[in-house]
Amino acid sequence: MEADTYRKLVDESSDIATIIDSDGTITYVSPSVEQTLGYEQEGLLGESGFDYQHPDDRAAVAEAIERLQANPNETRVIETRFRRADGSWCWIEATLQNRIDDPRISGILVNSRDISERKRQEQQYQQLAEEYKTLLETVEDGIFFLAVDDVDDSKEFRFERLNKSYEEQTGITTEDVRGKTPTDVFGDELGLELQSNYHRCAMARKPITYQEEVPVETGARFWQTNLAPVVTDGEVTQIIGITRNVTERVERERQLRMQKEQLDEFASVVSHDLRNPLTVAQGRAKLLAEDDDSEHLKPLLQALNRMERLISDTLTLARQGQVVAEFDSIRLTDLVWSCWKTTATQEATIEIDDEITIRGDRSRLRLVFENLFRNAVEHGRVDVTVHIGCINEHGIYVEDNGSGIPEADRETVFEPGHSSASGGTGFGLTIVKRIAEAHGWDIEVHEGTAGGARFEFTGIEFVRQ
Structure with a gap:
């Protein structure tokens, strides 16, 4: 009765049960081989299993069989490619047990399952990992990773790692910061400012962007930073930060702002402190010309008028060079x-x-x-x-x-x-x-x-x- 039950379980299982002898000849295979690999059950009996293995995998299969014969109590698990009936290759995970001394089996018991989908996903993950690694190593922006933990009803942030660009732009390495909090790395005052932004991102549970001042040994000081939370099982477990050194831009904007303020001050001086006395001088010269026909009055008025044009053009230059904001x-x-x-x-x-x-x-x-x-x-x-x-x-x-x-x-x-x-x-x-x-x-x-x-x-x- 027990043997019949076991046989029924084997026959109805989606996994393939196979018995091979010590040289790899198939002596039994369960009916599920037809659904998984497309072969008729009887067609494989007496065949060498090695003939159906991918040439690159045969040595690993042979080695597993040899180890089982040398160590009968071991169980070996291997991944191999098996040829389907239509000629395509199927990834198989095979668990091998030495049951040669079991009179009911008298061979090596192989339990196999199709893992093609899993292998496909693994390849996709591996490709994504390579792309991710390439991105981290080549992107010009600095990238940092923070672990987020709940400690005593508050969020604790600890650096996990930095990409190459972040290390080059700041002079700070992953080894310097791994496992440390922002206050450990940047001191209490600046560290608390950084933590407040990380906390804001974690509580918002969505990306945030801001400009911050973080002076480092390389001379960089101003950064445009984007934080993105990573949510796992409903909790923010990590924050990924992408930051760009904008020190030159900020300092240039400050310089331009200062120049504009100086230009506005200059324009104010020209407009009032020079134009007002010039207007008085022009008026007095015209009145003088009405009472006196001196040959010096005409060139005087021409010079004063030229000064007025110079002031007008100077004010135009000062005011019209600003970038047009509305078109x-x-x-x-x-x-x-x-x-x-x-x-x-x-x-x-x-x-x-x-x-x-x-x-x-x-x-x-x-x-x-x-x-x-x-x-x-x-x-x-x-x-x-x-x-x-x-x-x-x-x-x-x-x-x-x-x-x-x-x-x-x-x-x-x-x-x-x-x-x-x-x-x-x-x-x-x-x-x-x-x-x-x-x-x-x-x-x-x-x-x-x-x-x-x-x-x-x-x-x-x-x-x-």
Whole structure:
């Protein structure tokens, strides 16, 4: 009865029970071999099991059989590839027992199960592990891992490891921090600040991003950090931090902020402390001219007016070079015509070659076109013609048929004080360049098709109609 029960269990099991003799010949195989490997039960009897093993695995199987014969009380477990009836290979986990002295078996009992899916998953995990390792070793950002434990109703954070980039950027190694808390590594004051961010991430149970100040021996100080919690069985068990050294950017922003404050202070001085007494001087000179016809009064008034233009252009330079934060959609035709009407153009004419709409700051762009029109009239003929059109899909040109700009001067024409016109301040084209740069545009000057000056602006955002 017991033997019948055992036989029934073997016959109905999804695992394959096989009996082989000492040279690997199959003397029995259970019916489940047909479902798992596709062979008929009787077809394998008398066959050598080695013939169905993958060539690379046969030596390991033979060694396991030899060890069982030398040590009958041992149990051997091996993983091997077995050929299916359709010719494909199936990963098998086989448990071998020496039952040669058991009269009911008289051979080596092999219990096998299909582990192909498990092996496939293991290969996927191994590939992911290799990709993960490569990422950690090659990414430029610093990465650190924190273990999170609940201790006395609070969260405790301990460093587990750091990636190569973190070690290089901070001078701190995994050996320095493994198993230590933030206060152990960075001291009480800074360590508590770091812990507060880690605690915030753990309690929020979602990624957080922030900028922090963590001075280290390498000179790095400011970091843009992202923390992500790892949740296991409903609990935050680990935090992964990715941090980027932004010291240069922060210090540059601070320097720019300081420069802007100094520029604003300078503009305030120019606007009030210089312009106010200049206005008084101009008014007194005009009153004096009404009562006195001295030959010195005309050049005096001209000098005072030139000083006013210099102050006005200096203020424009100081205020218009700041980066444009808000862009409007501007029809180029409308903007150009409004600028043309408010500029002293004498007998000059303008032709707009393309109807386009661009994105920009309307008030600042007025200064661009007014200065370019004024430049064309002052340096060209009284009947100069100005053309405006588009370059491909991200640029515009302003071109005249005047005398042009000598090639030797094209590199310096945008520098402050550069002027060939009598009475000019030399700031007009500098203002044009600064406003273009504030929009994120590039500007170049070339010779026009008719020999005049051609200003090209690129990097412009067009609005599609």
